[in-house]
Amino acid sequence: MSTGIDYEAVFRALPGGAVLLTPELVILDVNEAHLRLSGRPRSVQIGRYLFDVFPGNPDDPDASGARGLEASLRRAIATRAPDAMPLHRYDVEAPGRPGVYEERYWTTVNAPVLGPDGEVTLLVHRVEEVTELIRARRAESGVERERMEAQLYSRARELQDINDRLRQVQAREREVVLALQAAMLPAPRPVGHHRAAVRYQPAAGTLNVCGDWYELTDLPGDRMAVAVGDVVGHGLEAACVMGQLRSALSAAMLVTSGPARALEVLGLYARSVDGAESTTAVQVSIDWTAHVVSYSSAGHPPPVLLHPDGTVEFLDRATDPPLGARPEHVARPEARTPFAEGTVLVLYTDGLIERRREDIDVGLTRLADSLAHHQGRDPESLADALLAELLPPGGAADDTALVIIRL
Incomplete structure (x- = not known):
């Protein structure tokens, strides 16, 4: 139900300066208070990179305002949490006087706005100018000036302490989630007389740890069921949902006639689990x-067969929407394909291939090229090579689960 509140009018009327930024730090909108503080019209700000509109002072080698602000914005994106900057100097180019910078002082908070998928869609950059306070402080003498400096320093330290405590809490939650996932995911082990190479690589961000999982089950005869899945969301909630779905699919693998029926059972069960909506999963029976x-x-990136001749085949002929995407039960598709001895089967989650602002086909091509390049490796060394070659140097923004089996 609509509240009847005009949030655009509220944004423009905020008494403090506020800027809406994309995750690429492009200005989407500014409010009236910020227009007055910056002395620049909206027309020269909207659609431009923040630091093109407000560059650092090139004539001051000690000027760190732009660097500090960019670091704070990047932290807000990485942690998905507000980042408060202590009092800092950020000189601003005087309106109408190119190359002339005015000494200005600010307090700043940068807050991320998350979309339904938990990704950062916007940044709210809130600024308050305290230049006059600094100038007044300078005009005062002796003990009074020292007292005000001490107060400002104390406030800055309080803000820094708050940030430090927040990061400590986030780090502890990450440790708990990783420990929980490690306890719930099966350890590498032979299934029948076959052995799989399995890997789980946590996301780089503090709270980005997600609900990726894998499962391997021995079936009657010389058969095996293997699956990977990905719960939407981050942190403890996603990890708990992951544990429930993994256990349910493990049981379904043993009692159903094939992968499609197992995913149908899992989809029905997922309807009763809060947070399981839109989970993706894929199962392969060997x-x-x-x-x-x-x-x-169920809406998951396709498994891959690396054939002995070096060709790569994506198993994409039995793809259906994620779990819980349909209001009514519908039978899921299933496909079969033959393999020759020595073929390698690869299952993975999207952290291995997906990158922001990049089409998924680019990531799939990158995976195929890497597999062909490492043709002939054993599963363990192939798993290490794929992670080293395909994940970004600083770590991926999403978890990665990987299972490799030589058929």
Whole structure:
């Protein structure tokens, strides 16, 4: 139900300066208070990179305002939490006087706005100018000036302490989530007389740890069921949902006739689990006697077969929407494909291939090229090579689960 509140009018009327930024730090909107503080019209700000509109002072080698602000904005994106900057100097180019910078002092808070998928969609950059306070402080003498400096320093330290405590809490939550995931995910082990190489790589951000999982189950005869899945969301809630769904799918693998039916059972169960909506999963059943794999996907990136001749085949002929995406139960598709001895099966979650502002096909091509390049490696060394080659140097923004089996 609409509240009847005109939030655009509220934004423009805020008494403190506020700027809306994209995650790429492009200015989307500014309020009236910020227009007055900056002395620049809206027309020269909207659609431009923040530091093109407000560059640092090139004539002052000690000027750190722009660097400090960018670092704070990046922290807000990485942690998905507000980042408060202590009192800092950030000189601003005088309106109408190019190259002439005015000494200005500010307090700043940068807050991320998260979308439904938990990703940062906007940044709110809130600024308050305290230049006059600094000038008044300078005009005062002796003990009074020292007292005000002490107060300002104390306030800055309080803000820094708050940030430090917040980061400590986030770090502890990350440790708890990782420990919980490690306890719930199966350890590498032989399944029947076959062995899989499995990897779980946590996301780089403090609270980005998600609900990725894998599962391997021995089936009657010389058969195996293997699955990977990805719960939407981050942190403890996603990890708990992951544990419930993984256990349910493990049981369904044992009692159903194939991957499609197992995912149907999992989808029905997911309707009763809060937070399980839009979870993706893929299951593959391997029959070594018939040399056939059967598979079904619920909105998940396709598994891959690396054939002995070096060709790469994506298993994408049985793809359906994620769990809980349909209001009514519908039978899921299932496909079968033969394999030759020595073929390698690869299942993974989207952290291995997806990058922001990049089409998923680019990531799939990158995966195929890497697999072909490392043709002939054993599963363990192939798993290490894929993670080293495909994940960003600083770590991915999403978790990565990886399972590799030589067929």
